[in-house]
Amino acid sequence: MIYKKLKTYAPERMGFVYVGILMALLAAGLSVASYYYLYRFLRKVIVDVDMTGAVPLAMDVVIFLIANALVYFLALWSTHILAFRLETNLKKQGLRHLMNASFSFYDKNESGRVRKIMDDNTALTHSSVAHLIPDLTTAVFAPLLGIALAFYVDWRIGLLFTVSFLSGILFIRKMMGDQNFMNQYMAASDKMNSGAVEYVRGIHVLKIFKTSLQSLKEFYRSVTEYADLALKYSMSCRSWYVFFQVFYNAVFLVALFFGYGSGDDPRVQLCKFLFYALFNGILYMALNKVMYVGMYTYQASACIEKIEKLFSEMDEKKLSTGQRETMEGSSIEFQDVTFGYEDQKVIKHFSLKLEEGKTYALVGASGSGKSTLVKLISGFYQLDDGHILIDGHDLSEYTEGALAQNIANVFQDVKLFKKSIYENVRMGRPDSSRQEVMEALHLAQCDEILNKLEKGEDTLIGARGVHLSGGEVQRIAIARAILKDAKIIILDEASAAADPENEYELQLAFANLMKKKTVIMIAHRLSSITGVDEILVIDDGKLVERGSHSELMAHNSVYQKLQEDFMQANEWRVRE
Numbered sequence: 001m002i003y004k005k006l007k008t009y010a011p012e013r014m015g016f017v018y019v020g021i022l023m024a025l026l027a028a029g030l031s032v033a034s035y036y037y038l039y040r041f042l043r044k045v046i047v048d049v050d051m052t053g054a055v056p057l058a059m060d061v062v063i064f065l066i067a068n069a070l071v072y073f074l075a076l077w078s079t080h081i082l083a084f085r086l087e088t089n090l091k092k093q094g095l096r097h098l099m100n101a102s103f104s105f106y107d108k109n110e111s112g113r114v115r116k117i118m119d120d121n122t123a124l125t126h127s128s129v130a131h132l133i134p135d136l137t138t139a140v141f142a143p144l145l146g147i148a149l150a151f152y153v154d155w156r157i158g159l160l161f162t163v164s165f166l167s168g169i170l171f172i173r174k175m176m177g178d179q180n181f182m183n184q185y186m187a188a189s190d191k192m193n194s195g196a197v198e199y200v201r202g203i204h205v206l207k208i209f210k211t212s213l214q215s216l217k218e219f220y221r222s223v224t225e226y227a228d229l230a231l232k233y234s235m236s237c238r239s240w241y242v243f244f245q246v247f248y249n250a251v252f253l254v255a256l257f258f259g260y261g262s263g264d265d266p267r268v269q270l271c272k273f274l275f276y277a278l279f280n281g282i283l284y285m286a287l288n289k290v291m292y293v294g295m296y297t298y299q300a301s302a303c304i305e306k307i308e309k310l311f312s313e314m315d316e317k318k319l320s321t322g323q324r325e326t327m328e329g330s331s332i333e334f335q336d337v338t339f340g341y342e343d344q345k346v347i348k349h350f351s352l353k354l355e356e357g358k359t360y361a362l363v364g365a366s367g368s369g370k371s372t373l374v375k376l377i378s379g380f381y382q383l384d385d386g387h388i389l390i391d392g393h394d395l396s397e398y399t400e401g402a403l404a405q406n407i408a409n410v411f412q413d414v415k416l417f418k419k420s421i422y423e424n425v426r427m428g429r430p431d432s433s434r435q436e437v438m439e440a441l442h443l444a445q446c447d448e449i450l451n452k453l454e455k456g457e458d459t460l461i462g463a464r465g466v467h468l469s470g471g472e473v474q475r476i477a478i479a480r481a482i483l484k485d486a487k488i489i490i491l492d493e494a495s496a497a498a499d500p501e502n503e504y505e506l507q508l509a510f511a512n513l514m515k516k517k518t519v520i521m522i523a524h525r526l527s528s529i530t531g532v533d534e535i536l537v538i539d540d541g542k543l544v545e546r547g548s549h550s551e552l553m554a555h556n557s558v559y560q561k562l563q564e565d566f567m568q569a570n571e572w573r574v575r576e
């Protein structure tokens with residue numbers, strides 16, 4: 001299974017798998033050869049009592065041991081190259097999937113969780129694969145070659161080694177536990193780790209609301225759950241491990257008497273016993289490696305499985321995009337659109353036509369579906385039913401690039417990157433000149449922000465001592481959108497982050513952004529939308545009214561009621 005995965009994720013480095021196996025095989029041969037010369041050395045010293053003849057044999061032992069170490073190092077070197085490439089490729093694939101992931105994925109997954117799954121599992125896959133290949137090869141071939149050598153020395157030693165090795169493997173298999181239990185164990189470990197991350201991340205909120213003890217209980221539960229499983233696992237290994245140790249040492253005891261009745265010269269017997277005693281260590285090491293091989297194989301498979309599961313989550317509900325790269329006009333039409341994030345529908349049989357170059361305001365109670373509608377225009381989600389047309393073409397006909405280029409969003413929770421203000425704005429149109437960026441900053445009323453910063457537009461966002469208010473951040477985002485010069489502008493709760501001093505500048509910035517565009521805005525401050533071309537009143541995912549401010553205010557409308565509620569809320573705020 002792992003081999004298949006290696007072929008999928010690091011095909012260009014498969015050569016290193018074979019080099020790794022070959023080198024590890026050679027290392028096993030060299031290691032066993034050193035024992036062969038050790039046995040001959042023992043016979044020279046003990047049986048022949050020939051010290052001069054023993055020296056070259058001792059040299060051979062040393063040479064083979066050094067060669068074994070060097071060749072094993074080469075095996076590890078090759079598999080580490082393979083493992084590094086595997087880790088890099090998995091991360092690259094992760095990034096590719098992330099770039100193409102649907103918005104549903106981002107809705108459900110915090111960036112911290114995604115990063116943790118990717119980082120932890122790619123790192124663990126790396127370390128498992130790097131050691132798995134040489135360890136597996138030596139764990140199999142060193143004992144096999146060793147047993148053959150043992151039969152050559154004395155068939156009874158060969159038999160003893162065969163019994164020890166086979167029974168050792170059997171005990172280890174019992175110790176490893178079943179896959180189900182291991183899955184449970186890994187899941188509990190993941191739960192505890194993510195609980196710890198969540199706890200540390202949210203500690204400031206917990207402190208404010210003084211709920212740290214209660215949340216600690218949740219975290220504490222995941223720790224005890226993991227501890228219980230870890231204990232259960234250790235206990236399940238305990239008896240088999242004790243059996244293994246007792247059995248292995250009992251075989252050693254038997255070996256003490258193996259020369260009994262053989263008729264061999266006692267000095268030959270001593271040589272054979274010393275060979276057995278020394279080589280027994282190699283066998284023990286090989287058995288330990290078998291244990292690690294099992295663990296590495298399980299780890300690598302489980303990690304890749306988790307990464308692939310994340311990839312498939314990223315691919316779920318992915319949008320199908322088309323080939324159309326240009327968008328000539330900017331009229332928008334909803335044709336009987338139905339959509340829900342989950343099973344429950346948020347937008348229901350919604351039909352609407354928006355003309356090019358006009359400004360529209362979406363109003364409605366909280367949760368009525370306003371933000372969802374504008375996200376659907378941007379092509380963030382797959383519709384359950386119906387169509388959205390821009391300039392007469394279905395959204396799915398456009399390339400992702402065409403949609404991104406022609407629709408600019410200014411959301412309430414604007415994100416600026418940890419780059420200079422200049423670079424943040426330039427992202428709106430990467431091929432723009434410095435002059436164009438500065439012009440956009442000027443139109444977005446950012447001159448005053450730049451003047452108060454020592455490094456002006458080159459100030460790094462997030463740097464020490466650089467603090468921008470919500471409204472200032474939003475003006476920089478508007479500069480980015482102005483530079484983008486998109487045909488359709490979407491402003492979602494765009495003025496909510498403004499403080500009173502920023503309000504005036506923001507309105508000017510918006511006015512510059514909205515010139516000659518098709519604009520759809522959601523503003524909770526109903527006072528700021530009286531001048532738009534048309535107001536669209538949304539209720540429970542449906543369009544219930546449409547018209548200008550004066551038209552809608554002229555009769556007993558839902559909009560009139562919303563305006564009254566808004567005025568009342570404002571008055572309440574003043575009185576308070």
Ligand SMILES: Nc1ncnc2c1ncn2[C@@H]1O[C@H](COP(=O)(O)OP(=O)(O)OP(=O)(O)O)[C@@H](O)[C@H]1O
Nearest residue numbers: 107341342346364365366367368369370371372373
């Ligand atoms: N990512 C999401 N996953 C699941 N449900 C969502 C998601 N976003 C919004 N919803 C649900 O969809 C419904 C409409 O939400 P939406 O944000 O579109 O309303 P809204 O009119 O913009 O509200 P508000 O004025 O409070 O921002 C709500 O019931 C909301 O809980």
